[in-house]
């Protein structure tokens with residue numbers, strides 16, 4: 118039976134339970150449902166999931182806990198929603214490497230904290246700001262299993278590929294024939310190359326150590342271009358403005374799909390680029406797909422975690 122039929126059957130079963138036993142029965146469901154849900158999620162895991170987890174564990178071993186390299190220059194945004202990231206109370210927690218379960222384990226071991234003490238020695242504590250520079254496993258699976266169409270024969274580009282998380286996801290969860298990651302930081306490029314070599318992903322994944330500004334002439338070769346908050350923490354606003362203007366000029370093949378976190382509108386908000394967004398891109402409404410995937414991944418249509426809802430899909434419009 119499918120899930121709709123199962124829901125009907127469950128409702129019928131509940132209506133058949135003696136009134137004096139209903140509360141006890143529902144109480145039993147309530148206290149057992151989380152374990153049953155976790156068990157079902159575990160059972161649905163496939164080889165691709167296990168492989169991505171293995172890669173994740175390996176990269177975690179290779180990086181410091183804040184998952185940054187000394188070769189990087191990470192900036193605090195001066196405008197927009199992330200401009201409140203006070204460097205003293207902001208921690209870099211890579212969402213690909215550390216999911217909630219791993220973070221809980223590290224907090225229990227005293228290796229990580231979710232809070233800081235506002236007045237040393239007192240119980241007056243505040244939550245630290247967590248900033249991620251990677252997509253989470255859920256976001257990656259959402260992109261390639263639910264958001265995008267079949268990518269057989271298509272080319273995917275991840276701008277700023279960092280640990281390579283999105284690239285491995287594209288390899289494992291899609292049929293894309295060409296998957297390219299362009300990354301500014303050499304240490305991260307070396308890390309990605311090691312993983313690609315070790316897991317024999319070389320037939321479809323290529324890593325390019327380059328500023329995207331030096332790769333503009335190739336952008337129209339791709340069918341899908343992914344931009345996960347690439348520039349905000351890594352470039353001054355003036356450089357961000359230039360790079361977005363260059364993307365606007367060079368991503369102009371009609372039908373190219375753009376996946377962005379956050380929305381392009383939000384990224385451009387404080388940059389005064391004069392890009393006419395409505396002439397460049399059409400946003401694809403993925404609300405229903407998002408709700409359905411949330412149901413599968415979180416067991417709720419609208420979870421507190423807005424990981425999936427933060428992903429935007431666009432189609433490049435013909436230039437007039």
Ligand SMILES: C[S@@+](CC[C@H](N)C(=O)[O-])C[C@H]1O[C@@H](n2cnc3c(N)ncnc32)[C@H](O)[C@@H]1O
Nearest residue numbers: 250251252277278279300301328329345347351
């Ligand atoms: C937020 S991370 C995105 C990571 C990855 N795409 C993901 O979703 O997991 C942004 C990455 O873009 C890189 N980057 C920033 N500006 C860049 C540029 N102009 N060209 C290439 N890479 C850039 C940074 O070094 C950083 O590793």
